[in-house]
Amino acid sequence: MAGTGSASTGLASTGAAGTGAASTAVAGTAVASALTRMYRYTTISVVFIVVFFAFIAMAEVEHPAIQIAVVVSALPAGALAFFWDRRAPAWITILAVASTTLVWWATLLLQNWPTTVILLSAVLSLVLTQTPRTRRVLWLAALVYVLVPIGVAALVDPERYWLSYLYAAALSFGVSGVVFVLNRYAWNLYLELDEARRVSAELAVTKERFRFASDLHDIQGHSLHVLKLKTQLVDKLIDRDPAAAHAHLAEAQQLINETLANTRSLAFGERHVAVASELANASELFTAAGIRWTVTGEFPSDPNEELFGLVVREATTNILRHAQPSTVEVTLGARRVRISNDGSPASPRPLSGLARLGERFASAGGTLRTSTTNGVFVTDAELT
DSSP, X not given: OOOOOOOOOOOOOSSOHHHHHHHHHHHHHHHHHHHHHXXXXXXXXXXXXXXXXXXXXXXXXXXXXXXXXXXXXXXXXHHHHTTTTSOOOHHHHHHHHHHHHHHHHHHHHHTOOGGGHHXXXXXXXXXXXXXXXXXXXXXXXXXXXXXXXXXXXXXXXXXXXXXXXXXXXXXXHHHHHHHHHHHHHHHHHHHHHHHHXXXXXXXXXXXXXXXXXXXXXXXXXXXXXXXXXXXXXXXXXXXXXXXXXXXXXXHHXXXXXXXXXXXXXXXXXXXXXXXXXXXXXHHHHHHHTTOEEEEEEOXXXXXXXXXXXXXXXXXXXXXXXXXXXXXXXXXEETTEEEEEESOOOSSOOOOHHHHHHHHHHHHTTEEEEEEEETTEEEEEEEEO
């Protein structure tokens, strides 16, 4: 059973190599835009947190001067928030730390409720998380910087209940530290995911280019081998049977036109490989080469036809290139194609085309195996 049709030497592709490059540029622009939006959102969030901490700092402050000082110190603290991901200018850092420190000391001096410490804690946490990694000793030094004034105030006025100040300061520093460390961790994680997406996109494009090159090689290699056989036949027939020689030349010309059309179709992702046309092509080649061949069974189902058509095409090319067969047997099934031929060399060379097809069968949940026994080479492709 051999279906009718002309030689089919193409492969459906998801797109041309040029399209893949264009897709990469578009994807890169989209990723950059998403990264910009995420950075803007994170910056706004950090500024909002600092402003929110400033409101908390003023919540229990009763002294008007300290209230004004909190508002004033919130300005450099907010400016510092815009540099959450990188080192801020030194003058902004110094101004933010100095102003919030003075507010904290004034709170201790005037014995207001110690909510203002959260603004100082936020500023110190921002400074410590401006780089991806910070040594623990710096966090410990910042905590000491926040707590030491309480100890000094306790020595000056030991009758006041300073323990509540100590708890409030430690808790404020801990909360602000956790908030900004988690913010930095989330941003670093987003950058890692973004890098992973970028690498994945580049690998996908590279894989598609490799597949396109592989498919183009299959088209050109198969057609050139057929043309080689045709020219050999023409050379044999040109003297004794000119009419047959001209017929073969016409077929060669037709094959060249079909190859050009198939190459264009491959470039635009329009190729479809049919088992029937591949078997018809194999019939012509085997007949021209004087090889007996038989086909039994039923054609694979439509969803699987393209993969099995590629198996028939690649096996046909390999038989003509690498073996000296006298018979070829093709067994078809709804989800399986088995091709065997005699005349295989004792040590067959690795077949890269079948290896690539094996990868595609594996990704589709199937297998493609080859074996050689007593000079008989078997290609067995199956989808489970």
